[in-house]
Amino acid sequence: MNQYFTNNENLKSRERVIKYNYGSNSFSFVSDNGVFSKNRLDFGSITLIETYLKNKKNIQSFLDVGCGYGFLSIVLAHELKISGVGVDVNRRALNLAQKNAKLNQVSVSFIESNIYEGVQGTFDLIITNPPIRAGKEVVLNILMKAKDYLNLDGELWMVIRKDQGAKSIIKVLNNAYKVEIKEKNKGFYVIVAKN
Numbered sequence: 644m645n646q647y648f649t650n651n652e653n654l655k656s657r658e659r660v661i662k663y664n665y666g667s668n669s670f671s672f673v674s675d676n677g678v679f680s681k682n683r684l685d686f687g688s689i690t691l692i693e694t695y696l697k698n699k700k701n702i703q704s705f706l707d708v709g710c711g712y713g714f715l716s717i718v719l720a721h722e723l724k725i726s727g728v729g730v731d732v733n734r735r736a737l738n739l740a741q742k743n744a745k746l747n748q749v750s751v752s753f754i755e756s757n758i759y760e761g762v763q764g765t766f767d768l769i770i771t772n773p774p775i776r777a778g779k780e781v782v783l784n785i786l787m788k789a790k791d792y793l794n795l796d797g798e799l800w801m802v803i804r805k806d807q808g809a810k811s812i813i814k815v816l817n818n819a820y821k822v823e824i825k826e827k828n829k830g831f832y833v834i835v836a837k838n
């Protein structure tokens with residue numbers, strides 16, 4: 644089975660455009676076969692970004708781990724008027740993300756990176772809708788190693804479904820971070836972890 648995080652160059656392309664409104668701002672995202680959330684935005688990702696923006700702080704930098712076609716990064720960069728970095732292993736998603744950044748007139752560097760392998764520097768915010776289907780090891784790597792890429796007052800924000808192990812992930816996070824559940828919406832938990 645083709646997963647949304649594998650590179651399959653032979654998968655036929657069929658681009659489509661997904662619209663999203665935040666307040667009075669309209670965004671367009673080009674999506675395609677072979678990427679996460681190809682036909683519509685993920686409810687978890689929408690809950691994550693909207694909860695973050697409701698609680699936003701004055702930040703200068705962010706990293707979006709598992710950025711897909713750029714939804715979280717692009718809305719963040721636009722609403723906070725900052726640039727950021729998005730990483731993913733799916734090259735088709737990264738190409739779309741670059742195209743989407745131009746389309747929505749924001750500046751985000753989208754780079755191919757297995758988790759943090761290609762990431763340099765530290766950030767005020769790390770945001771992720773982690774790839775649960777890639778397995779617990781990948782997910783815990785994303786969440787636990789975030790510590791090394793956060794600035795002193797930095798925050799790690801994530802969305803995880805209750806039925807996809809949110810509670811057990813919170814237990815693990817508690818070993819390394821101060822953890823708070825910011826929102827629970829239709830089984831999706833928005834969780835913040837701080838140093």
Ligand SMILES: C[S@@+](CC[C@H](N)C(=O)[O-])C[C@H]1O[C@@H](n2cnc3c(N)ncnc32)[C@H](O)[C@@H]1O
Pocket residue numbers: 647648649679680685688708709710711712713714715730731732733736756757758772773774775777781
């Ligand atoms: C649940 S999707 C979220 C996509 C996007 N952030 C959104 O909110 O729509 C998770 C993303 O993680 C990516 N991913 C999977 N394994 C990865 C890894 N080892 N390193 C980086 N990204 C990975 C997938 O390709 C996918 O785009």
